[in-house]
Amino acid sequence: MDIDFEARVWKKASRIFGARLRDLIEEGIDSFKRQPGHDHPTRMHASQIGSAAFDALQNALLAHDMLEDDWGGHGFLVIRSHLRLHLRHFLQHQIMLALGTADEFSENHLSTDLGL
Secondary structure (H helix, E strand, O other), rough: OOOOHHHHHHHHHHHHHHHHHHHHHHHHHOOOOOOOOOOOOEEEHHHOOOOHHHHHHHHHHHHOOOOOOOHHOOOOOEHHHHHHHHHHHHHHHHHHHHHHOOOHHHHHHEEEEEEE
């Protein structure tokens, strides 16, 4: 996973959608279909995605009873890898719809869809 690209997606989504970001994240969580099998936990840091996006993600996970409380207060959230990828892809799509432009986000989104 390209952590720098992921950070740009979250920060851009935060700038574009503002307070609505939490609702979009919840929509992304609702559309997530968990696959059977092991899914590795990952850490998403506030310093990586920005405090506004971090707060929106934390509140959305809490609303869906998916927040792992054991780690609270350490500046990161534990999120399963497949959900993390799904949310990044979902936010990329929302950014593309909002801006209607071809940029690194749409190119990456297309390559992911094509399995490249």
